[in-house]
Amino acid sequence: MKTPIFALALIVATAQAVASPVSASKAGSMQSALDDLSLALIDHGYQLVKVQPIDNALVKRGYADPGIRIAFVGKEEQIQQALAADPALLNLLPLRLTMEKGADGIRISSDDLAQWRERMPSAGPVLQKWEDELAAILSDYRSIE
């Protein structure tokens, strides 16, 4: 009797498990990470839309440096892909990459799109495509020397 209950509990817990966003880390400065990311983006037909320097914005106002910048990235066709799949996806565009300065260099990670896939199953293929593209971009970012 216990086994099926535990199995069911495990299924529920797994469904709520935290999914991992796509990420990549390597040594270097924030500027060199941005340069490498820009190259990787271009190779995949993406544009760097904007960098939000949260680190500079907070330091300028007297707060501690969190070592964080947000890179907004995308490509034109994603607008049409979002509209075709589910207009709610427009709220995800341009896509975001968080750049975090750590002891070993810069870690770049995407937002977690798994939660959106669960809420909007019909948009799953588009979200998976974007996630795969971001994974490829970050893989290239990691390999650029």
Added chain:
Amino acid sequence: MFKSLLMLVCLLLASITQAAEPALLTQFVGGRNLDQATETLKQAIAARNYTFVRQQAIDSRLVPVDWEAKSVRIVYFCNFDLMDAALRRSKLTTQIMPCRITLIEVDKGVNLIAVNPAWISEQWNAPDLHSGCQQLKQDYLAILEEAAL
């Protein structure tokens, strides 16, 4: 046996509670165009002690300026005190920074849409962050409501 059932009930209840949180917060602003709605939104942002950061077309820098979408605009804003406090607690909170509202012009007005930070925080498995995200959600709702007045 009883423990197992209790655990199952707790998990199911948690699942139901989380499902109740909407992914998006929306507000319709009737009788205004995109520029007018943007201005009232910026006033509402300032009134709630947030700082306007920037506005852009949804396809800004993805197409030439003249080709940019005229009916979909993004407004970014933030509160630096809240941002600093959130980042000190967890870097996960970068996923809801800066604050953003998407404006979509339709026939008789403008739809304002924000991603619900309380929904986003559900995936973090960090209960200590959830109350802050609930507060941020209330701020979003207040801004959306005020922008529609």
